[in-house]
Each structure stands twice: as structure tokens, then as C-alpha cells.
Amino acid sequence: MSMKILTVDDSRTMRDMLRMALSGAGFDVVQAVDGMDGLDVLEREAPDLVITDINMPKMDGFGFIEGARKKDKFRVTPILVLTTESDPEKKMRAKTAGATGWIIKPFDPVKLVDVIRRVAA
Amino acid sequence: MDAMQAIRETFFQECEEQLGELETGLLSMQEGAADSETVNAVFRAVHSIKGGAGAFKLDKLVKFAHVFETTLDKIRNGAMEPSPPVMKSMLRAADVLADLVTISRDGGAFDDARSNELIGELNAHCEDKAPAAAAPAPEPKTEEEAEENPFAALGWEPVTISLEPDINEYVINFKPKPELYAKGNEATRLMRELSRLGSLTVQCEIADVPLLANLEPEQSYLAWHATLRTEQDIDSVRAIFEFVDDDCQLDVEKVEPDISAPPLEPVAEVEEAQEAQEAAPVETAVLAVEEQRAVAEAAPLAAASKAEAKPDAAASAAQNTIRVDLDRVDRLINLVGELVINQAMLTQRVLEAGAVKNANIATGLDDLEHLTREIQESVMAIRAQPVRPLFQRMSRTVREIADATGKNVRLKTEGEGAEVDRTVIERLADPLTHMIRNAVDHGLERPDARIAAGKAPQGEVKLSAAHKSGRVVIEISDDGRGIDRARVKATAINKGLIPADAVLSDSEIDNLLFLPGFSTAEKITNISGRGVGMDVVKRSIQALGGRISITSRPGLGSTFSMSLPLTLAVLDGMVVRVADQTLVVPLNSILETMKPKTSEVYGLGPDSQVIGIRGGFTPLIDVGYQLGFRYERCDPMQGVALLIETEGGYRSALMVDAIQDQRQVVIKSLESNYGHVDGIAAATILGDGRIALILDTDAIVNASSGRNSPSDMLLAG
Numbered sequence: 113m114s115m116k117i118l119t120v121d122d123s124r125t126m127r128d129m130l131r132m133a134l135s136g137a138g139f140d141v142v143q144a145v146d147g148m149d150g151l152d153v154l155e156r157e158a159p160d161l162v163i164t165d166i167n168m169p170k171m172d173g174f175g176f177i178e179g180a181r182k183k184d185k186f187r188v189t190p191i192l193v194l195t196t197e198s199d200p201e202k203k204m205r206a207k208t209a210g211a212t213g214w215i216i217k218p219f220d221p222v223k224l225v226d227v228i229r230r231v232a233a
Numbered sequence: 234m235d236a237m238q239a240i241r242e243t244f245f246q247e248c249e250e251q252l253g254e255l256e257t258g259l260l261s262m263q264e265g266a267a268d269s270e271t272v273n274a275v276f277r278a279v280h281s282i283k284g285g286a287g288a289f290k291l292d293k294l295v296k297f298a299h300v301f302e303t304t305l306d307k308i309r310n311g312a313m314e315p316s317p318p319v320m321k322s323m324l325r326a327a328d329v330l331a332d333l334v335t336i337s338r339d340g341g342a343f344d345d346a347r348s349n350e351l352i353g354e355l356n357a358h359c360e361d362k363a364p365a366a367a368a369p370a371p372e373p374k375t376e377e378e379a380e381e382n383p384f385a386a387l388g389w390e391p392v393t394i395s396l397e398p399d400i401n402e403y404v405i406n407f408k409p410k411p412e413l414y415a416k417g418n419e420a421t422r423l424m425r426e427l428s429r430l431g432s433l434t435v436q437c438e439i440a441d442v443p444l445l446a447n448l449e450p451e452q453s454y455l456a457w458h459a460t461l462r463t464e465q466d467i468d469s470v471r472a473i474f475e476f477v478d479d480d481c482q483l484d485v486e487k488v489e490p491d492i493s494a495p496p497l498e499p500v501a502e503v504e505e506a507q508e509a510q511e512a513a514p515v516e517t518a519v520l521a522v523e524e525q526r527a528v529a530e531a532a533p534l535a536a537a538s539k540a541e542a543k544p545d546a547a548a549s550a551a552q553n554t555i556r557v558d559l560d561r562v563d564r565l566i567n568l569v570g571e572l573v574i575n576q577a578m579l580t581q582r583v584l585e586a587g588a589v590k591n592a593n594i595a596t597g598l599d600d601l602e603h604l605t606r607e608i609q610e611s612v613m614a615i616r617a618q619p620v621r622p623l624f625q626r627m628s629r630t631v632r633e634i635a636d637a638t639g640k641n642v643r644l645k646t647e648g649e650g651a652e653v654d655r656t657v658i659e660r661l662a663d664p665l666t667h668m669i670r671n672a673v674d675h676g677l678e679r680p681d682a683r684i685a686a687g688k689a690p691q692g693e694v695k696l697s698a699a700h701k702s703g704r705v706v707i708e709i710s711d712d713g714r715g716i717d718r719a720r721v722k723a724t725a726i727n728k729g730l731i732p733a734d735a736v737l738s739d740s741e742i743d744n745l746l747f748l749p750g751f752s753t754a755e756k757i758t759n760i761s762g763r764g765v766g767m768d769v770v771k772r773s774i775q776a777l778g779g780r781i782s783i784t785s786r787p788g789l790g791s792t793f794s795m796s797l798p799l800t801l802a803v804l805d806g807m808v809v810r811v812a813d814q815t816l817v818v819p820l821n822s823i824l825e826t827m828k829p830k831t832s833e834v835y836g837l838g839p840d841s842q843v844i845g846i847r848g849g850f851t852p853l854i855d856v857g858y859q860l861g862f863r864y865e866r867c868d869p870m871q872g873v874a875l876l877i878e879t880e881g882g883y884r885s886a887l888m889v890d891a892i893q894d895q896r897q898v899v900i901k902s903l904e905s906n907y908g909h910v911d912g913i914a915a916a917t918i919l920g921d922g923r924i925a926l927i928l929d930t931d932a933i934v935n936a937s938s939g940r941n942s943p944s945d946m947l948l949a950g
Contacts, residue, residue, distance in 0.1 A: 122277070125244035125285040132236050167277050181415075190417040196284050212417035213476030218287040230426045230473065231418060 116140040118159035120150035122168040133221035147171025161232045162191040174209045181210035190231035244285040248334045251278040256625045263320045276305045291337045304355045322354045406484040408456035413480035431463025569612045570899035576605045577920035617652035620698045634673040647697035654800040664770040676713035710792035716785040718742045743783040747771045808894040812862035815925040822930045824876045829869045854937045855888045885934045
């Protein structure tokens, strides 16, 4: 069975790009539109890996990661954050919240898959 | 590439939405609502546009969005006040951003001067408000970002590689901290990734693993020693550990080929350094986490399920829209139109077949009728969109004209949520822009004149939308000087639009504005005078099946009010008979109906007639004769006259034989199903299955004025 990846992003463009890159690489993709929705889909779909944006309405990426880490089932699920800038402060905050790693936008589909391999079984 | 193209389209659609939110947010910030929610939404909008633009390599857009975002970030974290000058720059920046998006999408020349000016302006605000040290020039940062592009780095690779053998040997000592596992990273995966780079030998150091009784499940006891032979440089090796840098002890060393260092040496060092620490076999570590899970299961589960209830509701609210291709909706609307016609035909046939009124079949038909009505209304609602984006565009127009004219203007909008057919909204943009321009340019006074008149220096233009009896009413009002009626009348007389001795009521004078060739501005400014007058506005509104009217009070302002149909797929029409043909006349063009009396009808020359209505004369047009249904003019006394108003405010009376009905009809295009017919706008199918043509009243009047002399046309009134 192929790996199931949840992407959480409020931008339709980004969701479409992620879906294209990930399905193209043979992953199952499920999507959510913000942190709140993300937690919901997470629970329902139990993905093997999560990719989340930081800036989102309702609940941002930090809140989502903290929320996910509080759920026992997802304590060690790899969570990658998508970030536009290579802002070290933002990365640190994401890591403190429990993020496994990060992907810098705009991403290259090949590199994206490399990063996923690095953190996923 | 098709998929990419589709995503690109999505991106631009999304940009439109984000720009709308940006505008809304900035406007409410300007009103003083700089709460974090609003500022965040504004920031997110710019951030999203930047993110997507980066993916499509729209560098200019990225660069501008970046500077914009940096400024917004300063406001967001309180380093900068959203003062009026800052907000003004922000709004202008939003306009530039919108332009950049449009140009990126449609092509065209970038106005670099303008965007650079705004970049300078935003940067200046940032430097003003932020401590000098904490204000990095944002521009170079964008360039840095560009340089981060891995391909740029790869480009240099072949140059640096020498003729030496490419194989490097690295010794890697790696000891994870518990945090590494807590963040979902896994030592074994990292080792696996290392092995992808070349040939790898790994040793797991298990000396620190305590006895099972002493084992802390969440502790980390293992260390790893690896030797990697690879073509890659040391940075690629370190890159594997990019995510875990702070959560482990990591030591990567290149073994120089000429110094044959024994691989054990560094291991020994590491062992010394880690003497105080513990280790555990990997299986135990994983097991430990598993155990911990089981223990923790009971308590947090209840809390977790409680927390889940809320997101559920929020999520459902976020996901209640889908995007559908417009063609599909139009096809559906068309089909439902057919269904409505079919249902009406069925009802008629059943009655013809002699079914009793209260028979079961009649009841069934009644239900069917209700159902089809409901389906029709629901389908029409799909095409409906709120007027909000349209109104938002107007706020930009107001800003630009206020800047150009030196007037201080505030746009107030109301009822942005009112929904109208998409096509109506699209075709309303130009007339609305023109009217807004007029309101600011002609309607409002300059600040000094306003103060002299005892008004606030800031003028107000109000744009409102509301649903009223199945139509939408859009009003544009200003609190300016009102229409200068004496001047309007003088201008009209000068231009020969009315006779010098015409006696006109106030509202008739106001309506002169809609006459073709009328312009009140003493000299045509490049703001209002863009080659279109109010006559064009009126014609566009009428083409949409709408009406427009003016009210004005001297010194207090003017209001332009438009009443528009909610949809273009159906039309309120009057069903009339003309020479045994059934025709439909759009209700919006009919002012009144009357039965002409002998004393009112006058012949004018051999070929035309006029009718006297309240002291004025209006040309009488026999529709049947005009359309060629009959070759003799009918007797006006035997028919009904429909007084209609055409473009330019001229009135005519259309003679028909009888009025049959007044009803909503489904519009069927004649052009796409048959061909263009002069004097006919479209067609519809009536309940009895017969086709009825919908009259194009303007075309009928124009065609007949070719036969009548134009001087017969009397002015509105």
C-alpha cells in the first residue's frame, strides 16, 4: 500500500501543486484547508506523513503541529512544514512545536520527494 | 504541462480572491480596525500571492509582494503603526500588486517605475518606524532567496570538481537526543538516507543501554558510528541531518586520502565524550515509544475527543464550496429552461385532453410545476455572485480619481453581499466605474469649497446594493454639490438638444444628462471624459434589462439608482398579439399602456402617425407593419399602444393588437439557434409549445425612424 500524505494549506494553488507532485510520485494524497480542518482530516484519515503550511486562517501551522503532537496516534508521525522564507526563527518555532523538518517554497517536486524519504518510513 | 496550466489558472483565480481580501482588510485597517485578525488576513493574502508567484517564477510579482509582506509583517508584530500615511501607501501598494497580477496573467509591460516607487515608499516607512539595525533592506533578501535555488548551486558543481578521484570518505558520529524522536524523526531513516549517498558501514553503539528495569521509555540510549564512501561533498552529507541539527550530537569528518586515519579513533573520542550518557538498542527504543503510547492512551483520549468536536464544525464551514466550470452551469440553466417549457406544455396538453380540474393527474401536474419552479430558482442561484468584488474594484477607482483630482474622498459600501447573475456583474463594471468617476470628478467639491459650504472636507461616495421585488437596486450617491440644473439646461440648449424655450421639470433636466452628446464638464477632463457619456452608461444598463434614474438636491448631492434583473436567463415580458403572431415585449422598457382615442392620433405626412400624450407628441409605430407581418397599417383605435422609452430617453408608442399576458419567459438565443433578425432580440417558447419572438424595442424604433423623419422624435417628457 502506498504511503498516505496529508497536506494542510489554505492556498488552493499550493494544494494543487502538492497534489500533483505527490500523486505523481505515487503517494496517496489527502488535503485540508487550515489547521482546524487539518486536525480533523488527520484523525479521520490517519496519514503516514503530514505537510503543513504555517500561515493559515483559523489555526496556523504551529497550532496544528502542537495539536497533532497532543494526539497519541500522531506523536511520532513525521510532519514537514512548508515555508517561503528560510527564516531560521520560523523554523525554530516549528521545530519547538514538534515539526520533523521543513520544505522551502517554491519546492521542486524531486527535492520534495527526497525530503519525504528522509523522514518517512 | 496541462496540469501545470490548470494550477496556474487556479493561482490567478486565487489571486483575485486574495486581492479582494487584501482590499477589504486594508480598508478596515484604515477605518481603525487594526486588530490582529485583520492584519493577519491581510498578511496572509500577500503571503499567499508571493508563495504561488514563486512557484511560477513570476519574479517581479515575488519581489514586490516580498517588500509588501515585509512592511505588513512590521505592522503585524507591532514594530510599525498603521498610521494614515502608511495605510495610504499600503492601499496603493495593493493596487500595484493587483496590476502585477494582471500583467503576469495576461502579459503586457510592467510599470517598473511605479512598482519601484512604491517599493521605495514602503521601505521608507519601514526605515522610519523600525530601529535602524533591525531594518534589513528587503530587496537584497529577495535576491538571496533567488540564490538559494539549488540549481544555481548545482551549476557550479562541475567547475569545482578536479581530476582527482571523486570518492570521499566521511566518518559520521551521530547520537540522537530524545527530542529527535519526539519530533517524528528516526535515526534508522537517517542512516538509510546516508546509505543512498554511497557505500555505508554502520555500527550501533549499545553500551549505554541500561537494564530493562532501569530503562526510561522516552530516553535515547543509542549512538551510531558510520563510515561513508561517496562522490558527494560534505554539505550533502550534512544536509541529511538538516532537520535534526539541534536534536543530536553530530560529527561529520572528511577522511583525507593521504592521511590514513584509523576509523576507530574518532569513535573512541566520541565514546569518551559520551561516557556519561546511556544507550539502548533500536528495537527497545521503538518498543518504548509504543509502550508509552499504551500508557498514555487512557487519559488524553477523552480530552482529545472533546477537542475534536469543535474543529469539526469549523472545518465544515470552510469546505462548503466547490468550483464548477461555468459552461456546465449554463448548460444546466438551459436544460432547466427547457424543463420549465416542457412542463408548461405538458400541463396544457393534459387540459386539452379533457382532464378534470381536480383529477389526480392535475394535482400531479401542480406538484410538478412547483418543483420545476423551485429547480429553476435554485439553478439561477448558482450563477449568482455577491457584488462584493465589483464594489471592491470601485474603491480603487475612487482612490485613483481622488488622487488625480486632489479631492478627499471616502467610499462607503453597503449590501456587498447582495447576489446578482455573474454576467450582470461583469457587464456592470464599466458603467459603474464611469458613474463613480463622475460622482468624484463632477459631484464632489474640492476640500476648500466643501469647507466653505459648511461640509466636512472629506466627501463621501456611497455605493449600495439591495434586493427589491425580484430585482437588485444599485445606488451611487455623493454628498457633493448636486446637479447644477441651470447649467445643464443651458448646455442642452447650446448643443441644440432642446429648444431654447423648453419648459422642463427638475427631473426632466436631470434626465438630460443621459442624452447622447451631453457633457457638463466645461472642459473634458481626462478623468470623466474618456469618450463615454452617461448615454452610454444608460444604454449598457438597458442592455442588461435595467433602468437608471437620477435624484439630486442642490448642495446636498446626487443619487444614481439602477434597477437590474437578477438574471439574464429569464425576462419579465408582456405577451402581445400582433397580426396573429405572439410577441413578447420586455417589461423593463414599457412605461405605460393605453388605448388610443381618435382625438389623440394625428397623421404626419403620408406615412407616419403621432399620438398626443399629455401635451407632447410621440411617434406611433405599428409593430406588425414594421416587422412585415402586414402591409397595411392597422387602425390605432383597434389596438393598444405601449409607450416605451428607448436609449437616449426618447419615447415611442408601439401599436399592438392586444395584450395577452404578463409573465416570466425563458430567453432562447435566436442567433445561436437560427440567425439574427432585425427588430428581434431573442425568442422564447410559450406554454402551448409555440415560439414567441422577443421584441428589440430599440431596434424597432431605430428602423422606423428611418421611415419617419427624425424631427418627429420629441424629447422625453
